[in-house]
Amino acid sequence: MNRKIILTCALTGAGDTTAKSEFVPVTPEEIAKDAIAAARAGASVVHIHVRDLQTKLSSRKVEYYREVVERVRASEVDPVINLTAGMGGDLVLDPQNPTAQLPGTDLVSGLERLPHVEQLLPEICTLDCGSLNFGDGSNLYVSTPDMLREGAARIQQLGVRPELEIFDTGNLWFANVMVQEGLIYPPPLYQLCMGVPYGAPVDPGLLHAMVNLLPKGAEFTSFAIGANQLPWVAQSVLAGGHARVGLEDNLYLSKGVKATNAQLTDRAVGIIESLGAEVATPDEAREILDLKVQIPAGA
Template sequence: MPRRVIITCALTGAGDTAGRNENVPVTPEEIAADAIAAARAGASIVHIHVRDPQTTLGSREVAHYREVVRIVRASDVDPVLNLTAGMGGDLVLDPQRPTTQQEGTDLVNATDRLPHVEELLPEICTIDCGSLNFGEGSNLYVSTPDMLREGAARIQQLGVKPEMEIFDTGNLWFANVLVEEGLIDPPPMYQLCMGIPYGAPADPGLLQAMVHMLPAGAEFTSFALGRNQLPWAARSVLAGGHVRVGLEDNLYLSKGVKATNAQLTERAVGLVESLGENVATPDEAREILDLTVQVPSGGEGARG
C-alpha cells in the first residue's frame, strides 16, 4: 500500500545566498509568496526563516515572522508552518584569542531563540540538537545539552511540535535522550541534515546507520545540500522517511539553471510519485505528526 510522504519546502534559510539566485525570497512578502506557491505545488510543510530586507542576511526579527505568517494564514492554502528556532546560536571566535568574539556572532540563550514561536504558535518549530564546527574558519553553532533541555521544555509547554535537527550522530544520540526524558511528545520528529560541513557527510551508509538509531514510532526526513538535494530526497523516501527540498539547501534545478521553491517542490512531487508513494496533504501531515492546533495570543486562529 502506498505510503503518505510529507514534502517540506525550506524557503530561504539564513545563508548568504540571495546574491547567487535572484529567486531566493528576502522580504516577508516574498517569503510568504513563496510559501503559498510551494504549498500550491504540493508542499505539506513550509519551513520558514526570515531575512533583513536591507542586508538580505538572516534575522530574528519577530515582526518579519509575524508578517510572513499573517499572509500565509490569510491565503487560500493551509500548509503546516514550521518556523526555525535555530537563529541565535552563532559564535565566531578570533582563532588567536578564542575568548574574543568576532563580527557575525549572534549568541543568545535557549528561550531568547523562541519569542516568535511564543507569539505565533506555529505547529512546528526547529530545535538544533547539538553544537557544531560550522564550515571553515572559526564559526561555531552552539546548542548545549542544558540549552536544549531548556528549549525543549519551553516548546513542549507551548504545545508546538519540535523538529529535531540532527547534524551528526552525537546530535542524534542526544535527541534520543530528549525523547527518553519525556521532553519530546510522540511521535518524535527528526530531520537528518547531511553534507553540512562539518557534520554528517552525505553518505548513504551513514544515513542507514542513523535511521537504525531512531526510536520506534519516530518520523524522519533527511536532506542533503546542493546537487545532492533531489537524489537524496529519493534516498530518504526509500529509507522510509519524508522529503525536504527548497532554496535554503539548493539553488539550482539542474546544472546552470536557477530554481524557484515551487519548481523544486514540483520535482519532489514527481519523485515521490515515481517511487510509488503518495504526497501527503497538509492535513495528512498533521495526522502523521499528531499536530495540535494552537491559538496565538490575541485570539487569531493558528491556521487561516
C-alpha cells in the first residue's frame, strides 16, 4: 500500500470526560498545546472543540476558539485546522412531557452554529448530517435537512471545506443528496463515525457498505470510539480511507493506560506505516482535499 493517509487528531470533544482523565485538555491554552504536540507527533489535521472554563463542558464561545486557533497558527507547526460546527444541536426532552426542554439543551439554528467559522475561517469545519438519539435517556442531536442545507450553503460561501459527519446510513444518504445538489464542492469529505450510541455500530462489514455508497471522487475518514479506536485506524485505511484518533473518542493507549493526544497520534502513525502507507504532511493533506487557506484580515 503506497499512498498518503491524512491523520486527524480530535483533541477534546464535547463529552463529559475531564473527570475520567487528567490528560483531556480544557482551557484554550491546553487545547492549543495538545494540537501542537499532536502535529509534532505526525497529525495532518487537528480537530478542535472548546470547553467552558468553569464547568469543563462544551462551549460555543468564539473567543475560546480564537485563542486556540491563534496559538496554533503562531506555532512552528502548521496542521490543517478543523473546527467543530456541531455544537448547538442538543435537545434534552422530559419523557413525561416531551414539549418541555430539560437542562443540557443547547439548540440553535444551523447558522447560529457557525460564528466561529465565519470569523476564523478554518480550512475545515464539521457538518453533522442528520439527527440522532444520542445515547440512552432523552438526549437528541438535532440537525434537520433545512438546517443542513442552510449551513452547507453558508460554509460553501466562506470557502471552508465541510467534513460531513456521518453517524448512520440515513446521514450518508442525505449527505449524498447535498453533494448532488451542488452544496458541497468536490472532493466531498466524509467522516464515517462508528460506535456512537445510537448510530452506526462498530462493524467492518457496515463500514465497507457505507464506503460503497460514497460518491465517486469522495475522500473519507472513519473512526471508532473507545477500545476500538486504534484497531479502527487499520480498518479505515484498509477500506481506502484516512484515519482519526484522539481523546475526543478514546482515553486509553492500552488497557488501563491513559493516553495523551500525542501518544495516540504516535501510535496511529505506527499502525499506518505498518500497513505500508505514509502519513500525509499538512501540505499534502491540503493538496488531497483541495483546501484553500484563508486567514481573516488582521489575524
